[in-house]
Amino acid sequence: MGWAIRHRGPDGFGYVITPWLAAIHVRLSIIGVESGAQPLGSEDGRILVIFNGEIYNFIELRDELEGKGHVFRTRTDTEVLVHGWEEWGEGMLERLNGEFAFAVHDRRDHSLFLARDRFGIRPLFHALHGGDLHFASEVKAFAASGLVPMRPSPRGLDQVFTFWGARPPQTPFQDIFALEPGACATWRNGRLRTRKYYHLRFDENPGPEPSDAIERLGELMNDAVRLRMRSDVPVGGYLSGGLDSSITCALATRFSERPLETFSIGFEEPEFDESYFQGLVAEQVGSIQHDRVISGPEIARVFPEVIRHAETPVVRTAAAPLFLLSRFTQESGIKVVLTGEGADEVFLGYDLFKETRLRRFCLRQPSSVNRPRLFSRLYPYLPEQGRKGEFWQRYFLTASEPEDPLFSHMPRFVMSSWITEFYSAEQRDALGGWDARTALRDDLPDGFQRWSALNKAAWLEFETLLSGYLLSSQGDRMGMAHGVEGRVPFLDHRLFEFAAGLGASSKLRVLREKDILRRWARSVVPAPVEARAKQPYRAPDAEAFIGDGASIEYVADSLSPEALKGTGYFDPRAVDGLLRRVRSGRASGFRENQAFVAILFTQLWHDHFLAPQREQDELVLARADVAMDHQAMAIN
């Protein structure tokens, strides 16, 4: 099992076996390099902690706990969890500033407590089987154990094909669950009780922007980055060339004792490439810039590995460049980086928020012919021929009624769920009429319909995309594939709470996204970067797999009628039609590209995790792991 997730912690491992708990920990040494072995117990042996992630305010918490008489044996943040649990129990969670997933085993009552950070940056999966609770950072540990059946979840897959990722606690695997962001769970007497300890709350009556808002934002941004520079190994930065990562890298240089090392991916395809802006920022902040240019075929070649790490089908190829970026970063000797994730959620950066405002503006006066023309200002990076005329406008205006609680996201959900048109009859039967959108409508917070349109949109964005897709398939899983830890200053909960207390116009001023962040950032990042419109992170898609020069053997194998019949998710006749379109170069639209990517990657995902032979291979590997682990322990 440990071997199956060794990429997450190549620096060491430890394990514990008691009559009540068997656990393996693999370690990426970042804080307390020499003294941070886990699992870590309390002095009296009563509790045992197993921890993945970082507690950034561990120094302050340690001081507080020492003031209360706790004696520390190490200088690690792990030990803060041990003494924090002794002192505050579950109440400790509210005091933690970090990105974490951890387990606390209490030997007195044989209970186990699991917790995950507020936004779901670090992963934590669990499954109940055979009367036992199984938990792991990655699902592949379950597969390797042979103790948890690996089966597909039609509902989890339907969420992937609608929201881009399964919505926690759902996963694409049947009866394997992700602990929700901001949730904790207690396992006691054979029962698992889960509760949310953190809720996303937005101020519905924020009033005018406070006169010191910019100053306060600056303090919070600086402190969020300062805390995330705490490390006993060098911290670098991912630099995309956009506003958010430019801010984190610029601030990081203030708190770095050595020149900051920054890492960027460029694309051979100019429509995706941001090298110019990456170089501009690196020059201004004085970082040691490392960049690498990749191509569509390179993305296609690594995708089976990407899927193995993502552990879910994906509907975009954007994970692959991040997989290559972390490999490149790790090869350069850096294993901790700051990233710009979270800013678009916290400060309303995505085009979807503008789109929501525009759609409502148009629907308030449906007879206007001028208002819908504003839609041509959306998505300037898409081909111009697709952004013309009544069809483009009507697409936004007919996606849903303003009364629909999912109003903001319906254009995206409708577009994505076109993938489900390719479902086989068996897959439709397995769903039995269930669909991801209806289930989401039935699971909204109390009073949701009374929230403002943009607060609803922000909540849905956090809830459906951030943890289940961005922070995992494009975040933790791609970084940890090569033992690179991403740190996310914009998801410091104090920063989120500050932004959630502002009025929408502070964040989205008419159609200018992240307005307050831009106003503050003028003194931090180069002017062209501050003034730059939001550039979505994209990567080459179907063409990379079936295009001129692309010769990817697994594509034909995975999408053959026999393979499709074997997995059973999609109708081979329908997929054949799509393949013909892609091969002829006619599949130029977003939805066909997305469907192609989703179907191909679902096949790869199934082959890796669910094909019977593969399962056997995993079991053999797992047995070998146990032998190797014991051998390693004997040597040490």
Add this chain to the structure above:
Amino acid sequence: MSLTTPSEPRVREFIQSTFLYARPDLHLEIEDDLLGQGIIDSMGVMELIEFLQNEFSVTVPDQDLTEQNLGTIGAITRYITERAMAMGPGSASAARP
């Protein structure tokens, strides 16, 4: 060169093979809403226009990209007929064999 009326079956065949290959069993009525049913998106409209131009030698100006002109199979065939007539026999050609 003679002016002909565009063939509804050819438009239907194009719609079926281009946009409905994932739903081969769906029968499309002549006035079924192509946008409302999610059959054609805005990129699809561009492909439709290219088809009309290649197949019937009819150019479609941006201001004509409306549901009234292109929203159903019936609307498309009517629009092509009207457009070809407006362009005159010297501008519009017969459908290709």
